[in-house]
Amino acid sequence: MRAALILALAVLVTAACLLLALSRDAPQHASLEPPLPKIAPAPEFALTSQDGAPVTLADYRGKVVAVTFILTMCTTTCPILTPMMSFVQDQLGRDFGAKISFVSITVDPERDTAEVLQQYAQSFGANFAGWSFLTGTPEAIRDVAQRYGVYASKTANGDVEHTFLTSIVDPHGILRVQYLGVRFDPEEFRRDLLSLLKE
Amino acid sequence: MMYTMQDRRRFLATLSSAVAAGLIGPSNSVAQEAPPETTTIRLARNRSICIAPQYVVGGLLQAEGFTDIRYVMTDAGMGQSKMLASGEIDFTLHFSPILLIPIEAGEKISIIAGVHVGCFELLAIERIRSIADLKGKTVGVPDLGTSSHVFVSSMAAHVGLDPAKDINWVRSPSISPMELFADGKIDAWLGFPPEPQELRARKIGHVVVNSSVDRPWSQYYCCMLAGNRDFIRRNPVATKRVLRAILKATDFCVSDPAGAARRMVDGGFTTQYDYALQTLKEVPYNKWREYDPEDTIRFWALRLREAGMIKSNPNKIIAEATDWRFLNQLKRELKG
Numbered sequence: 001m002r003a004a005l006i007l008a009l010a011v012l013v014t015a016a017c018l019l020l021a022l023s024r025d026a027p028q029h030a031s032l033e034p035p036l037p038k039i040a041p042a043p044e045f046a047l048t049s050q051d052g053a054p055v056t057l058a059d060y061r062g063k064v065v066a067v068t069f070i071l072t073m074c075t076t077t078c079p080i081l082t083p084m085m086s087f088v089q090d091q092l093g094r095d096f097g098a099k100i101s102f103v104s105i106t107v108d109p110e111r112d113t114a115e116v117l118q119q120y121a122q123s124f125g126a127n128f129a130g131w132s133f134l135t136g137t138p139e140a141i142r143d144v145a146q147r148y149g150v151y152a153s154k155t156a157n158g159d160v161e162h163t164f165l166t167s168i169v170d171p172h173g174i175l176r177v178q179y180l181g182v183r184f185d186p187e188e189f190r191r192d193l194l195s196l197l198k199e
Numbered sequence: 200m201m202y203t204m205q206d207r208r209r210f211l212a213t214l215s216s217a218v219a220a221g222l223i224g225p226s227n228s229v230a231q232e233a234p235p236e237t238t239t240i241r242l243a244r245n246r247s248i249c250i251a252p253q254y255v256v257g258g259l260l261q262a263e264g265f266t267d268i269r270y271v272m273t274d275a276g277m278g279q280s281k282m283l284a285s286g287e288i289d290f291t292l293h294f295s296p297i298l299l300i301p302i303e304a305g306e307k308i309s310i311i312a313g314v315h316v317g318c319f320e321l322l323a324i325e326r327i328r329s330i331a332d333l334k335g336k337t338v339g340v341p342d343l344g345t346s347s348h349v350f351v352s353s354m355a356a357h358v359g360l361d362p363a364k365d366i367n368w369v370r371s372p373s374i375s376p377m378e379l380f381a382d383g384k385i386d387a388w389l390g391f392p393p394e395p396q397e398l399r400a401r402k403i404g405h406v407v408v409n410s411s412v413d414r415p416w417s418q419y420y421c422c423m424l425a426g427n428r429d430f431i432r433r434n435p436v437a438t439k440r441v442l443r444a445i446l447k448a449t450d451f452c453v454s455d456p457a458g459a460a461r462r463m464v465d466g467g468f469t470t471q472y473d474y475a476l477q478t479l480k481e482v483p484y485n486k487w488r489e490y491d492p493e494d495t496i497r498f499w500a501l502r503l504r505e506a507g508m509i510k511s512n513p514n515k516i517i518a519e520a521t522d523w524r525f526l527n528q529l530k531r532e533l534k535g
Contacts, residue, residue, distance in 0.1 A: 037531050040232035149447065151258035161458035163259065163451045177534060180450040184535035192534075 035199065036176040036192060042067070042169040043147035047105065047134035050118040055103075055132055061173055064196045065101045066189075068166040069150045070133075071108035072120040073159070080182040081164060082124045088190050089127055097130030100193050105134045107152035108160045109141045149178070170196045235264045235437035243279050243291035244270040244468060248475055249318035249392045249482055250292040250422055254468040255459045256448035263440035275391070276345040277301065280425075284308050289430045290441055292422040294318070294346045296353065296499045296508075302520040303509045307428035312442055312526040313420030313492035314449055317411030317482040319350055320395035322380065322404035323387035329407065330358045336386040337367045339376030347376070347389040349508065353499070354408065354416075356506040363507070380404060392482070393474035400474075411482055419495040420486070431522060439525045446533060452484040488530060493517055 046056045057065070068085065070078055082104065089096050104121075106112035112120075117133035126133070135141070145152050145162075152162035166179040166189075177192055240260060242253055260268050271288050273279040280297055282288050284306035292314055302308050327336060333355060340348040352362035360366065369376070369385050380388040381403050390398070398404060410416040424445055431438045452459045456479035464472050500513035 034531070037528070039532050146262045149259065149262045149443070151262060151447070151451070153258060155458075155461065161455055161461070163447055164454055165447070177532060180447060180533055180535035181454045188534065 033191075033195065036168070036170075036195065038170075039175040039177070042167065042173055042175040043144060045105070045134075045136075045140070045144040047136040047140060047144070048114060050114050050121055050128070050133040052114050055134055057103075057169070057173065060101055060103075060169070062171050063099055063101050064171060064193050065103055065169045066166055066193065067103045067105065067148065067169060069107050069145060069148070069152070069162060069164070070104045071106055071160050071162070072112050072116055073108060078164075078182075081166070082120075082126075084182070084186050085131075085166075086124045086126060088186050088193075089125075089131060091186075091190050092193070095194070095197065096127065099197055100130065102126075102131040103134060104131070105141065105144060107141060107145055107150065107162045109135045109138050168192055168196065170199070233436050235440050236434040237437050238265050239267040239269070240265045240290070240437070240441060241269045241271050241288045243273040243282070243288050243293075245273050245275040245279065247275045247318075247391050248463065248469050248478055249315075251452050251459055251463060251475070251479055251482075252314060252445050252448035252484065253292045254466060255451055255462045256444050257466070259444035259447050259451075260441065263444050265437075265440070276341070280306065280308060283425060283427055286427050286429065288427070290424060290426045290445075292424055292445070294350075295420055295423050295495055296349050296503055297346050298423065298425050299496070299499055299503060299516060300344075300349070300508060302516055303511045308425050309428045309431050309520055309522045310423050310425045310492070310496065311431070311438065311522050312424045312446075312487065313490055313495050314422050314424055314445065314487050315482060315484045316417055316419065316421050316486050316490070317409075318391045318421045319347075319389055319408075319410040319416075320391075320406050321351065321354070321387060321389045321408040322395060322398055323407045324404060327387055327407060330354045331360065332407075333387060334360055334365045335367070337369050337384075339369045339371055339379045339385040339388045341376060342370050342372050343368065346391070349503070349506075350410075351387075351389050352506040352508065353502040357502060392478035393469065393471050396474040396477045396481075397471075415498070417483075418490070419498045420490060420492060423492060423495065428520075435525075439528065442525045443529055443533065446487055446529060449484050449487055450535070452479050456480050492523065492526070493521065496521060 042057060044057045046054065049055045068081065070082060085102055089102065092100055106117060112135050114135060117135060121133045148165060148167055150163055150165045152160055154160050164181045168176050170176050176196065179189065257268055273282050276297055279291060279293060280301045283291055284301060298308055298310060327333060338351055355362040355366060371379055376385065376388045377390055377394045377398060379385045381398065410421060424442060426438060456476055459479050460472055460475035463469050463475050469475050496517050497513040500509065500516055503509040
């Protein structure tokens with residue numbers, strides 16, 4: 001009788017420890033978060049990378065990819081976004097490049113040539129194994145920005161004003177979530193990227 | 200303790216989202232992102248510039264598939280609500296109470312999101328230091344039933360005054376009440392951008408209430424996105440796309456107020472860049488996700504009842520004239 005009681009107690013304690021360990025290891029709130037919605041097939045694009053190579057969205061099938069829009073001459077809020085993504089890049093460890101990629105598309109293709117983008121990327125510590133900076137013809141850029149729902153417009157003095165939007169595309173090419181502006185939570189962003197690897 | 204509260208709030212929010220997601224079900228499928236049912240959209244334009252997101256949304260609406268974006272001239276008060284109900288405009292950002300009064304009267308308006316707080320400032324002569332001090336004083340309004348009349352009446356009733364008897368309303372449809380106030384002909388006046396900015400720059404009067412920062416007004420949406428109910432019923436995809444564009448435009452106002460002010464000037468919505476920029480920096484445009492729009496309906500319905508302007512209870516208005524489906528979906532799809 002006593003042995004059975006000890007055994008039951010041991011089972012209970014073990015289960016409690018296991019539960020505690022699991023709850024510690026699991027990303028916070030991950031089990032409570034509903035899956036990211038499936039918004040639509042992500043708009044395709046065919047652009048040119050910082051090293052002159054052609055890049056399409058289809059190249060990223062099988063990976064989770066974050067697509068964002070930048071311009072290197074921006075001095076106001078844009079410089080917040082790229083360092084934030086660089087921070088998340090480092091947090092992703094070995095998954096970055098192998099399973100998760102970033103794509104930053106310029107909305108100022110006339111000034112942001114492949115060379116300019118390369119320098120910009122290096123200045124923010126971008127790891128080219130998983131992060132591409134893309135440019136293209138003004139028409140191609142305008143088209144892809146519009147299809148992602150980004151507004152970009154050239155002002156009279158040649159600057160470009162634009163809305164900030166970072167989109168996550170799942171391994172099947174489906175747009176799953178978009179982040180407005182540059183103030184989004186990097187931890188939530190990282191969690192959302194990882195959640196798609198587990199689906 | 201702080202973290203515990205945060206976690207609990209987050210847990211409840213997550214739970215609500217999960218429940219909502221379950222209820223919405225198939226509407227979260229890829230199929231929901233079909234092209235809009237109509238490519239024409241008509242929005243209001245008027246002398247108020249606090250509805251800035253509505254004025255900078257053009258490019259974002261184009262990105263959503265709208266090719267014919269029209270701005271229809273309206274007043275900034277009840278006339279705008281009536282044009283919305285009659286289908287002369289499809290959507291507008293409008294002051295919540297000015298939507299609730301015609302809704303109670305049976306007008307076909309649906310409120311689909313809260314967008315921003317603030318906008319209004321009550322300026323008064325030195326002797327007036329609080330709302331209660333308005334008793335027996337002259338307050339200028341363009342007319343009875345306008346936004347400023349409804350708001351001041353609500354504030355007065357909230358502190359125990361009878362707005363109909365205790366305030367001497369000066370109706371001035373032709374001369375702006377702001378000018379009457381500047382000329383010393385009235386004691387107080389409630390305005391929305393760009394007029395309070397202009398009066399402050401001229402150092403005339405002092406601010407008694409600023410609805411961007413003063414409670415309880417700052418805790419509820421000023422402007423909510425409302426649509427013609429038939430349009431929303433016929434065009435659910437277009438409705439969601441309009442709301443998404445407005446929310447992005449709202450974010451643009453926060454991220455790049457100078458760019459948004461420039462867009463408003465370039466688009467001919469205002470000639471006063473400085474006041475537009477000041478408005479964009481002062482009005483809290485970053486609250487669309489934070490507050491519960493239903494709380495705003497409840498709050499204003501109760502204030503309007505206190506002021507004797509409506510009789511319905513808030514739940515009836517919420518049941519009949521709100522539609523949060525699109526907002527709830529976009530809260531999941533648009534983070535940040």
